[in-house]
Amino acid sequence: MPxxxxxxxxxxxxxxxxxxxxxxxxxxxSLGAAVAGVQDADGFTAADPxxxxxxxxxxxxxxxFVPEALAVSGLDRERLREQGIEPSLAxxxxxxxxxxxxxxxxxxxxxxxxxxxxxxxxxxxxxFTGSSPFGHSGCLDMKTLYATKAGLPLRAVAKRAMxxxxxxxxxxTHHALDDAIEQAExxxxxxxxxxxxxx
Numbered sequence: 001m002p003x004x005x006x007x008x009x010x011x012x013x014x015x016x017x018x019x020x021x022x023x024x025x026x027x028x029x030s031l032g033a034a035v036a037g038v039q040d041a042d043g044f045t046a047a048d049p050x051x052x053x054x055x056x057x058x059x060x061x062x063x064x065f066v067p068e069a070l071a072v073s074g075l076d077r078e079r080l081r082e083q084g085i086e087p088s089l090a091x092x093x094x095x096x097x098x099x100x101x102x103x104x105x106x107x108x109x110x111x112x113x114x115x116x117x118x119x120x121x122x123x124x125x126x127x128f129t130g131s132s133p134f135g136h137s138g139c140l141d142m143k144t145l146y147a148t149k150a151g152l153p154l155r156a157v158a159k160r161a162m163x164x165x166x167x168x169x170x171x172x173t174h175h176a177l178d179d180a181i182e183q184a185e186x187x188x189x190x191x192x193x194x195x196x197x198x199x
Contacts, residue, residue: 008040010105011140012098013049013184015176016117017073019065023123027060029075029084031094031121032176035101036110036184037191044191049184054097055177059084073174088128095125098133109134112159112183114141142187149195166193 013036020026035052038045060077070077085093098107111117118139125132132138146162147154159167168185170178 006041008038008105009108010038010102011036011108011110011184011187012101013180013187014109014111014117014121015179015183016120017075017174017176018120019060019070019073019075019077021066021069023120023127025062025064026066026069027062028058028087028120028124029060029070029073029077029080030057030176031055031090032178032180033094033097034177034180034184036187038105039191044188046188046191047184049181049188052101053177053181054094056090056093057084058087058090061087073176087124091124091128095129095131095133102133106138107133108138108140110140110142110183110187112142112186114139114143142183142190145187145190149190149193151195163193163196166190 012033014031014033016028016032017030018026018028031054033054034049035047036049037047057075057080059080065077101107109118109121122132122134122136143157144154146166147157150157166186166189168182168189170182170185172179172182
């Protein structure tokens with residue numbers, strides 16, 4: 001029997017800005033995404049992270065927020081209450097974009113670190129569209145990827161301790177699209193990295 005053909009993985013760097021620690025009581029206020037590259041049987045091919053992107057600012061879903069969390073993003077909840085896109089529309093548009101850019105491949109969300117962003121993204125997708133183009137587990141954490149390649153405990157990992165050549169030259173701005181593009185460059189560098197030199 002011939003081997004089963006495995007579909008390529010299309011990695012999409014995602015960054016979200018939210019006004020609290022968990023979705024539901026708190027709101028995702030912005031969502032940025034950038035195609036980082038594709039992996040098939042021949043290896044990983046990086047993409048220009050600024051070439052295929054997605055960005056939306058969303059209307060808050062509750063009155064609750066943590067001032068410190070809101071301050072990180074610099075977003076104005078009052079403006080978003082008036083001008084933000086309804087979450088059901090924004091997430092439907094995002095799911096359509098993911099399916100469009102990943103045609104023929106399986107989309108995988110990647111983030112640094114992924115768990116926070118994935119928690120909001122997956123909750124919003126299920127709550128407002130009923131499904132996720134990533135499935136329930138199509139998520140890769142760049143922090144874990146680095147820890148594995150570097151041979152370090154996960155909790156010992158921080159960007160400031162990474163080799164400079166792995167880091168993006170772009171600034172981390174806490175604007176969801178800027179940061180998604182920055183993280184896409186980090187991801188491509190991590191995928192190409194063989195690990196630290198043997199001592």
